[in-house]
Amino acid sequence: MTNREFEYVGTRPVRHDGVDKVTGRAAYGADVSLPGLLHGAVLRSPHAHARIVSIDTSAAEALPGVQAVVTARDIPPNSAKVLLGGEAALDLGDMSDCMLARDKVLYNGHAVAAVAATSLDIAREAANRIEVVYDVLPPVTGIDQAIAPGAPQLHQSFANNVANRMEFKRGDVERGFGEADVVIEREFRTPMVHQGYIEPHACVARYGQDGRLTVWCTTQGPFVVRDACAGILGVDAAKVKVIPTEIGGGFGGKIVVYLEPLAAVLSRKANRPVKMVMSRDEVFRASGPTSGSKVRLKVGAKRDGTLVAARASLWYEAGAYRGSPAGAGAMCLLAPYRIPNFVIEAYDVVVNKPKVAAYRAPGSPMALFATESVVDEIARELGMDPIELRLRNASVEGDRAPYGPVYGPIGLKQVLEAARSHPHWKAPLGANQGRGVACGFWFNAGMQSSATVTLNLDGSAAVLTGNPDIGGTRVAQAQMVAEELGIPVERVRPSVADTDTAGHTDVTGGSRVCYATGMAVIQAAGDVRDQLRARAAQIWKVDIASVRWKAGRAIPPSGNGSHQPLTVAELAAQMPHTGGPIVGRASLNAPMAGPGFGAHICDLEVDRETGRSTVVRYTAIQDVGKAVHPSFVEGQMQGGAAQGIGWALNEEYIFDAGGVMENPGFLDYRMPVASDLPMIDTVIVEVANPLHPYGVRGVGEVPIVPPLGAVANAMRDATGIRFTELPLSPPRVLSALLHTESPNQSAIRIPQSAMS
Amino acid sequence: MMSKLHVETTINGQPVEFLCTGSETLLDALRNTIGLTGTKEGCATGDCGACSVILNGRLVPSCLVLAPEAQGQSVTTIEGIAEGERLHPLQQKFLEHAALQCGICTPGLIVAAKALLDAKPSPSEEETRYWLAGNLCRCTGYEKIIRAVLDAARAGSAAL
Amino acid sequence: MAVVHFPSGWTEHTGGIEEITIDAPRVDELMAALAQRFPGLIAILEQSAVAIDGQVYHHARYQTLRQDSEVHLLPAISGG
DSSP states (O other): OTTOOOSSTTOOOOOTTHHHHHTTOSOBGGGOOOTTOEEEEEEEOSSSSEEEEEEEOHHHHTSTTEEEEEOGGGSOOOOOOEEOOSSSOEEHHHHHHHHSOSSEEOSTTOEEEEEEESSHHHHHHHHHHOEEEEEEOOOOOSHHHHHSTTOOOSOSSSGGGEEEEEEEEESOHHHHHHTOSEEEEEEEEEOOBOOOOSSOOEEEEEEOTTSOEEEEEOOSOHHHHHHHHHHHHTOOGGGEEEEEOBOSOOTTTTSSOSSHHHHHHHHHHHTSOEEEEOOHHHHHHHSOOBOOEEEEEEEEEOTTSOEEEEEEEEEEEEETSSOOTHHHHHHHTTTTBOOSEEEEEEEEEEOSSOOOOOOSSTTHHHHHHHHHHHHHHHHHHHTOOHHHHHHHHBOOTTSBOTTSSBOOSOOHHHHHHHHHHSHHHHSOOOTTEEEEEEEEEEOOOOEEEEEEEEEOTTSOEEEEESOOOSSSHHHHHHHHHHHHHTOOGGGEEEEEOOTTTSOOOOOSOTTOIIIIIHHHHHHHHHHHHHHHHHHHHHHHTSOGGGOEEETTEEEOOTTOTTOOOEEHHHHHHTHHHHTSOOEEEEEEEEOOOOOEEEEEEEEEEEOTTTOOEEEEEEEEEEEOSOOSSHHHHHHHHHHHHHHHHHHHHTOOOOBOTTSOBSOOSTTTSOOOOGGGOOOEEEEEEOOOOTTSTTOOOOOSSGGGSHHHHHHHHHHHHHHSOOBOBSOOOHHHHHHHHHHOSSTTOOOBOOOGGGGO | OOOOEEEEEEETTEEEEEEEOTTOBHHHIIIIIIOOTTSOOSOSSSSSOTTEEEETTEEEEGGGSBGGGGTTOEEEOGGGTSBTTBOOHHHHHHHHTTOOSSOSSHHHHHHHHHHHHHHOSSOOHHHHHHHGGGSOOSSSTTHHHHHHHHHHHHHHHHHO | OEEEEOOGGGGGTTTTOOEEEEOOSBHHHHHHHHHHHOGGGHHHHHHEEEEETTEEESSOTTOBOOTTOEEEEEEOOOOO
């Protein structure tokens, strides 16, 4: 498999949906319109924590143009039915309560009521006329406050606001630390941050008198939306059809459901289609950012650099309902290293903030920020090159992952060696510049996928899957069909289907599309190929077992000199005569892909007068198994790196004492812009994943993990200061620079309150 | 109910007339009334650039322009960048360089980049990055976008 | 005989046991044996992923086990 010569896989064809996207023709969620459309608006809680005493919707209902008003009373009460869909199974009861608060509001922005009206202005005006009486409760706005004795409790079902505790252990940590010559212990904090997709959540729902619901929406998972709507509304899945539009970014934030069942209920009440689009303010306050975290990590090493022991405690904010990626964080924390003795505990902590959703390798960036910072400190303490130290301890095939199973083929060593030999690693640094390196890890999901490949009479083909195309997966699927059938990529039309026309497919996310859906596509194309061989066998009157296939042609058995090979087009033209249409299909439930590892090198220049940092050079190296379309693989690496850089340098949710977000806009929630970044070099390493026919491992999530550590390590190198709290924004950095007498001072934590 | 204003304007070289309230933005009018949905709303506060259009030769965020301000003016949107079936070099280079992943920022970026190349046909990398700093992209890290714009600039000057 | 490993955090439901050998040719029979032995684990088992000889499955109920399979139970993770 690793030596296979590819004709189309590994090339860079223009994506089939590209012209639509560069001309503005492609239709995203908010671009959908229907006759008779109503517009929906949501009334949201101004309080972070309160009991709902009463809701009076009469003034809203009386406003001309208002066609429907709904509250939680209009949603059937759900017992905690569970929908598997993420690292914490999606709880329908929680999702329903999050969508429209029933008894309590648990975060500023929590939806309380919704209105459908003939214009958006009228809907918003009506929402403002709904009178809600709240019994305001003291909010819990952070981890320390949440777990402290006597803290206000968000839910009855668990104590101390801790929804879950997980633990992973190996060996004997005390004995391990006893063998260590160097022990580093630090406490790290990262803020709540948002995926930052540029397209807000948007949908149109049309509930028919026949009880059938059609939903157009921007989503990473049309089948998740379908099952969530069916579950929350209490109807058969077959009554719900979800048509995914193009999606303007997701990164995990569009796997969960906020608007669609709400729009459906409004549509049912009003008997007209309803469109709902979140404003940017609503996206920040009321969708699903990722957890703020506190990670305490202690690592011991021998003088020769061998890591011998680690002890860690992780606290992750779940937001208003349980389900942070604390468990995933605990499992990722030590994944790059072979450490024989460790204890890792992780806590899922509820706080009065929006319920967190997945964000690209959820849980891993915060954990590896801690690990890679501590490993960097150990390297400094021992006087060792940071890459050498990592290589000395790097996990390899046959090692046991910290979460239990043994690693199959993995590429961490190859990635680190590529980093060490990259010109970036040895390039000279200028004044006030520092360099950092860090690793990243993600499991890479498998899960369920279906694919259909159909053949046209002229020998062109179509491939259909249920995965919205966030970053080039359509063209990759066309490349796979081209490869399997031996026809040019331009003769394959890839499409994203809806929930009626695609077999069940799990989300576009988890770095799984080219791996799991790709496998289904390859199998479906193989099914077509087998059917073509059968047609050739029929034409030649030979046994199908004797028909070979090479380079897009059925080859007759030797000795049959009168028969010439038949191309796909020739066989396709004969379909009606040889048995009818050819449809290839496949569906599967793939095991997890095989972990991905990356290493990034970051050069940072720090302006000592303003505290502002500039990334002056950046290299991202990653094992992807096999790059089907290298341009889009590079794009994933660069995009993930940019998000991680933003997380490290500037992004954070800023809350006031009442738990209200103060920066729900792009001006003050500062994501990287073009002038913030240099060219991001990429190096693709390919250590084949044996579970996939081409070796594909998945690429999308790993690249957000290394930047937090790489940037923090570069900052340490540039300033002499070890920052343990993100973001390394100018006020924090400047304050530390001004307070530091000597460059060798150890960890400084500046409380946010001291900086304003 | 507010009575509507009648606006006559030119969009992508064509005369267009529409009705709007005094508080509607040009972005609202383009998307909801005129039916040109290529221009996107990302924030409605002028911070993301997804709504970029060219108004009388000037790059503006259409979410901060009131619809009535288009009266008698000339507007270029993403739908007007290609010449019939022939893509503009920027559009071609965006495709060749894979300078888009989800594509939501692409219309705004192409309009902004066209305004750049109209003003400065051979920008440096730094000039390009600062000109495009008003257009957020969350997917690409900007790398391939910058390469595409610089390549389009080269192609443009090579054609002269 | 499959050797089954649990995350150490589950041991509050297993009386401290982190590893147990169970004779079962298939995952559903293995899970039934675990549920019978450790009733406190039932809710967790329903939502956990299963790694069999290094391959991690989210839905493993009818996966077959070899005579000496190594099984790890762990939280189900997908991603974003």
